[in-house]
Amino acid sequence: MESPTEVRIIGAGLAGSEAAWQCARRGVAAELFEMRPLRTTPAHQTDAFAELVCSNSLKSESVNTAPWLLKEEMRQAGSRLLEIARETAVPAGHALAVDRAEFSRQVTESISREPLITIRRKEVTEVENDPTTITIIATGPLTSDALSREIARLCTTVSDKSQLYFYDSISPIVEADSIDMDKVYLAARYDKGSADYINCPMSRDEYDRFYDALLAAQSVEQKDWEKLNYFESCLPIEEIARRGRDTLRFGPMKPVGLKDPRTGRIPYAAVQLRQENLRADSYNLVGFQNHLKFGEQARVLSLIPGLENARFLRYGQIHRNTYINSPALLTPTLQMKAHPQVLFAGQICGVEGYVESIATGLMAGANAAALATGSQPEPPPRATAFGSLLHYITRAESRNFQPANITFDLLPALDRKVRDRKERHRLQCELALREFAEWLRPSALQPTSAAP
C-alpha cells in the first residue's frame, strides 16, 4: 500500500499540537511548523508548544455543563492535550485548571518524541495551494502578519471581499425571560419587515442618566499591543458617547421610525435587542459592543428600561483576534469550500477558548488524516457538543459572524419541552454522549493504528 500523504500543520499552539498528535495516532506523518522562538507573538512568553497565554483554566468539570460535555466527548475521542491537562491539573474547585508550565512542557515533550511528527521552527508565510498537499492552518488569534496577508488572499471570495478579521467586537447578550416585557415593545424600523426587534424606549431623563453613567464607567485596561484602531462602523459605545451627548441618538440608539404602539410616539432614544437564537431565549443589544469592565456593564446597562434585572449571558468585548468568516468559507469538516485540502483549526476557525481550540485541532487532525489516507471525513452528529460547535461555525449568519464558546445555546433543542433547566441540560448531555459514542464507532475518529 502507498504510504499516506504527509500533513503540514502551521502553528504548534493548542489546536496545532493536538492536530499533529491525531495525525500521528492514525499512522499519518505530520510536519509541524512553529515560528517561536525565532519570531514570537505579542502574548506568548516561551518557546513551548500549547502555551496558555492568559488564565490557566480549561473551564468547568461539573457534570452536565456544556464545557464538561465537550471535554467528555474529547476524552472519548482520545484528545492527547486533554489527557495531559488532567495529568497536570491543580486544585481549582469545579474547574479543570493546570500548572501551565508543566502542561506545555509535557505537550512539547510528547509531540517532540513522536517519530511521525517532524518539527520545523520557522515562520510560514505561504500556504501551498496544490491539491496534493494537505495543510492545517492553526496559527491562532495572533497569526503573524505575513501569514495573515496570505490567509486574507486565500480567503478572498468571488465578491472580492476578504473574509479574514482582525478583532472581535462583541455585543452583550441577555436572557429573554429576564427582560421586563411591560417596559419594551416589538417593532421594526418604519414598520419595514416583521416586528422582530425588542425596543427599549428612553425618555430624555432616562437617556441623560444612562449617558452620564456610561461616560463615567471604567474601561478594561488595554496592553499597548492590544490598542486597536477601531473601524468607524464598529466603535465601542463609550467611544461614540465621548464624541457628544447626542451622538448615540444618531447611532446605535437611534429612535427614528420606531413608533411605540402603546403611545403612538417615537421615543427620545431606543436600544434595540435582536433575537440571538432560534429558540428566542436570548437577545443581543444591537451595536452595543464596548470595552467596559464587566461589573460596570452590568451597572450601566441596567439603566436601560426593561433591562433593570437582565441576566447577562455574555458581556460586550472588543479584543484583538485573527479569525476567518467560517460560515462563508468552511465545511463542517473544517475544510475550505474552495480549497478542500486546506483545513482550519483553533481560534482562527471561529471558536473561542482553550478547550474549543483543542477540540477543533482534534477534529482537523482526524479529518486531515482521513483525507491523507484516501477517505472522506464526516462531521459528528448535530446533537453532540462537537457537532454543535462545528454547526455553529459553519452555519451561523455569515454577515455578523462572531467566534463562540461551547454553550447550551449552540446545542439543538430537545424534541420535547423540559422546563427545568438542570434536567434539560442533563437530557441534552445524555443524548449528545449517546450519539457521539455511536458515531465514534465506525467513524474517522477511530485511529487506524494504535497510539504510540
Ligand SMILES: Cc1cc2nc3c(=O)[nH]c(=O)nc-3n(C[C@H](O)[C@H](O)[C@H](O)COP(=O)(O)OP(=O)(O)OC[C@H]3O[C@@H](n4cnc5c(N)ncnc54)[C@H](O)[C@@H]3O)c2cc1C
Ligand atoms: C491575549 C489572549 C488571551 C487569551 N486568554 C484566554 C483565556 O484566558 N482562556 C481561554 O479559554 N482562551 C483565551 N484566549 C483565546 C484562545 O483560547 C487562545 O488564544 C488559544 O491559545 C488559541 O489556541 P490556538 O491553537 O488557536 O492558537 P495558539 O495557541 O495561539 O497557537 C498558535 C501558534 O501558531 C504560531 N504561529 C503564528 N503564526 C505563525 C506562522 N506564520 N508560522 C508558524 N507559526 C505561527 C504561534 O506562535 C502559536 O504558537 C486568549 C487569547 C489571547 C490573544
